[in-house]
Amino acid sequence: xxxxxxxxxxxxxxxxxxxxxxxxxxxxxxxxxxxxxxxxxxxxxxxxxxxxxxxxxxxxxxxxxxxxxxxxxxxxxxxxxxxxxxxxxxxxxxxxxxxxxxxxxxxxxxxxxxxxxxxxxxxxxxxxxxxxxxxxxxxxxxxxxxxxxxxxxxxxxxxxxxxxxxxxxxxxxxxxxxxxxxxxxxxxxxxxxxxxxxxxxxxxxxxxxxxxxxxxxxxxxxxxxxxxxxxxxxxxxxxxxxxxxxxxxxxxxxxxxxxxxxxxxxxxxxxxxxxxxxxxxxxxxxxxxxxxxxxxxxxxxxxxxxxxxxxxxxxxxxxxxxxxxxxxxxxxxxxxxxxxxxxxxxxxxxxxxxxxxxxxxxxxxxxxxxxxxxxxxxxxxxxxxxxxxxxxxxx
Amino acid sequence: xxxxxxxxxxxxxxxxxxxxxxxxxxxxxxxxxxxxxxxxxxxxxxxxxxxxxxxxxxxxxxxxxxxxxxxxxxxxxxxxxxxxxxxxxxxxxxxxxxxxxxxxxxxxxxxxxxxxxxxxxxxxxxxxxxxxxxxxxxxxxxxxxxxxxxxxxxxxxxxxxxxxxxxxxxxxxxxxxxxxxxxxxxxxxxxxxxxxxxxxxxxxxxxxxxxxxxxxxxxxxxxxxxxxxxxxxxxxxxxxxxxxxxxxxxxxxxxxxxxxxxxxxxxxxxxxxxxxxxxxxxxxxxxxxxxxxxxxxxxxxxx
Numbered sequence: 087x088x089x090x091x092x093x094x095x096x097x098x099x100x101x102x103x104x105x106x107x108x109x110x111x112x113x114x115x116x117x118x119x120x121x122x123x124x125x126x127x128x129x130x131x132x133x134x135x136x137x138x139x140x141x142x143x144x145x146x147x148x149x150x151x152x153x154x155x156x157x158x159x160x161x162x163x164x165x166x167x168x169x170x171x172x173x174x175x176x177x178x179x180x181x182x183x184x185x186x187x188x189x190x191x192x193x194x195x196x197x198x199x200x201x202x203x204x205x206x207x208x209x210x211x212x213x214x215x216x217x218x219x220x221x222x223x224x225x226x227x228x229x230x231x232x233x234x235x236x237x238x239x240x241x242x243x244x245x246x247x248x249x250x251x252x253x254x255x256x257x258x259x260x261x262x263x264x265x266x267x268x269x270x271x272x273x274x275x276x277x278x279x280x281x282x283x284x285x286x287x288x289x290x291x292x293x294x295x296x297x298x299x300x301x302x303x304x305x306x307x308x309x310x311x312x313x314x315x316x317x318x319x320x321x322x323x324x325x326x327x328x329x330x331x332x333x334x335x336x337x338x339x340x341x342x343x344x345x346x347x348x349x350x351x352x353x354x355x356x357x358x359x360x361x362x363x364x365x366x367x368x369x370x371x372x373x374x375x376x377x378x379x380x381x382x383x384x385x386x387x388x389x390x391x392x393x394x395x396x397x398x399x400x401x402x403x404x405x406x407x408x409x410x411x412x413x414x415x416x417x418x419x420x421x422x423x424x425x426x427x428x429x430x431x432x433x434x435x436x437x438x439x440x441x442x443x444x445x446x447x448x449x450x451x452x453x454x455x456x457x458x459x460x461x462x463x464x465x466x467x468x469x470x471x472x473x474x475x476x477x478x479x480x481x
Numbered sequence: 482x483x484x485x486x487x488x489x490x491x492x493x494x495x496x497x498x499x500x501x502x503x504x505x506x507x508x509x510x511x512x513x514x515x516x517x518x519x520x521x522x523x524x525x526x527x528x529x530x531x532x533x534x535x536x537x538x539x540x541x542x543x544x545x546x547x548x549x550x551x552x553x554x555x556x557x558x559x560x561x562x563x564x565x566x567x568x569x570x571x572x573x574x575x576x577x578x579x580x581x582x583x584x585x586x587x588x589x590x591x592x593x594x595x596x597x598x599x600x601x602x603x604x605x606x607x608x609x610x611x612x613x614x615x616x617x618x619x620x621x622x623x624x625x626x627x628x629x630x631x632x633x634x635x636x637x638x639x640x641x642x643x644x645x646x647x648x649x650x651x652x653x654x655x656x657x658x659x660x661x662x663x664x665x666x667x668x669x670x671x672x673x674x675x676x677x678x679x680x681x682x683x684x685x686x687x688x689x690x691x692x693x694x695x696x697x698x699x700x701x702x703x704x705x706x707x708x709x710x711x712x713x714x715x716x717x718x719x720x721x722x723x724x725x726x727x728x729x730x731x732x733x734x735x736x737x738x739x740x741x742x743x744x745x746x747x748x749x750x751x752x753x754x755x756x757x758x759x760x761x762x763x764x765x766x767x768x769x770x771x772x773x774x775x776x777x778x779x780x781x782x783x784x
Contacts, residue, residue: 102782111674155719158606159498161498162604162781164499164500165499166500169497169498169499170496171495171498171500173495173496174494175494176496178602178604180602181598181602184598184599184602189531189534190527190530194526194527197523201520202599202603202605203561206519208517221756433690
C-alpha cells in the first residue's frame, strides 16, 4: 500500500457570497458597482488526511459544510484558500442518476450516467448486465425513463453508482435512499470496495453506519473541524453536540431529597460487558439514597438512540409499583428488566430519573449517562428484531 | 476488478486543487479533455437523440430547414429580384456555414446553464459543454452538406477542382472561429444573462452583414470607393470573419459564370484571407478558452 495518503486536505476554506439580489445582468453590474453580498464561510481551515485504502466519514449537522467539503475534494468547487491533493481516479456520488434524461431509454441513460462517473463505454459494456440485474429492470431497459416510476429511477441510478469502481470514491448521503434491502446491498458494496483497498469518503447522518463502516471520522461544525479521529470518539463528540442543541437536555439536575447513588446495566446478575444480541435482555439497576424523607417517589427510565430520538420509556408507577414513604438516610434498589430487546443494532442511551408521582418535583435526573449496544446477529437486518421460530414439515 | 489493483497506487495520478484559477496549459488540458471524451460523445448523442427521437420525421427536420430557406429565397431572388443563377447552390454554400456558427452560438450560450444540475453535481472538464453544442451543430452541418452534395451531383452541377480545395480550408476556419466564439458566449452567459438576449439581436445583424442571401459582388461594387476612416467600407466589411469564411465556401462550391455574384478575389487571395482568419481564430480560441477555463471553476457556485 502506498505511503502517500489518497486525499490530503490542508487548511481548506471555502467562502460563498450570498447575494441579496444576485446581479446576473450587465445593467445591474454596471449600476451598482458594489453589490450587496454577505460572506458565508462554508469551510474554515479544514485539514485531514485519508490514507490510501482508508474509509473516512464526514459527519455534522445540516449546513456544517460536509457536502461542500466533498465537492471541493471532487473538484466541483474551488477552495477559497488551502489545498487538496488527491491521488488516483476519483468518482463522486453526489446524486443518483446524474445526467439522466427523461427522453432517453434506460439503456442509454446507463451509459450516459456511467460516463459521468468515469466509466468508459467498454467498461460499462462489461458491467451492463450486472447493473440491469442489480436494478431489477430487465424488461424496461428499452423504455424511455420518463415512463419509469421514481422508485425505478432511484434503483437504476443506484445500480450504476455501485458499479463504479474508482480508486477513490466519494459518497454523499446516497446510501440513505432506497428501502432497507437496498441499503443493505449498498453497505455490502461499500464493504466490498474496502476489501478491494479502495479509498472512501462518506457523508452521512447515520452515526451507526459510521461506526460500522469507517475507520476514521471527521466532524464538522459551522465549517470547522470539531473532532477528528476514531469513529467511536467522533460519534460521541457528535452526540454531545446534538445533546447540546437539545434544549431539554441537562446532564444532571434535581433537588436531591432522594438521589441516584449508583446505577448499572446488568446481564442477569453480572455487569453487562460487550454488546447485546437482538432479543437479548438487559437489566437497569438503580440504587437510590434518600437524604430526606420523601413520599411516594417514582423511578423512571428512558431510552434514546444514537440520533437522540426517544425510543422507549417507563416507570415504576406505570408498572403498578408503589415505593411508599421513603425515610431519610435509607437506600432502595430498583431493577428494570428490559427484554427481549427489539432492536437490531445501534447504541442506546439510558436516562434515569426520580420524581414525585405528579411530576411536580424532580428529585434527580441523569440524562443519557449510561449506554448499551446492540449488535446484529449474522445477517439479521431491519428496523426491529422479531423472534422467529421456523418449522418444516413433511406433508 | 476494472481499474487495476491498488498495488500500483504509487503511480497514481496526483491532482492538486487550490484557490488559484489554474493556468491553461493547452497540451495537458487537451489530454484531460481526451480522457473525458466519452462524456462529450455521450452528450452529443444525447442532444441529437432528444432532438429527433420523439419526432416522426427525425433528422429530416434538420434537412427541412435549409430546404424551406431555399424555397423562400429562391422565390424572392428569382421572382422579385434579378435572379442569381443557380441560386440554391449559392445560398446553401453560405447558409450551411452560417448555421453552424449561429446555432453553436445560440445553444452554446445555454450550454452551461441548461446543464446546471450536472455542473453542480459532477466533475468533468467544463469545456465539454460548449464543445458538445458545437458537436451537435457539426452533425447537422454534415447532414445538410450531404444534401447539398447530393444536389450538386444529381443536378450535374459538379465541382471545379481549381476551387474545391478551398472547402477544407474554409471549414477549418469556420470550426476554429465557431469554437472560439462559443467558448466566449457560454462563459459570459453564466455571469451575465444579457448575453443570450444580446446574442439574438447580434446574430440577426450579423446574418445580414454576411453575404449569404445577397451577392458579395454587389457589396464590393458599392462599398469599394466609400471611405470609412482609414479603410474603405469594403475593407471594413471584410473585417467580419464570417464574411471571409462564407466567401471561401462560395468560391469552393459555386461557379460564378459571369463574374457578377462573387467578389473579385482569386482563389489564392481567398486562401490567404482564410489563412489570416484561421490564425486570428486560433489566437482568439486560445484567449476565449483561457477565459472559459478560468471562469469555469466558479460555475458550480454561480448557477
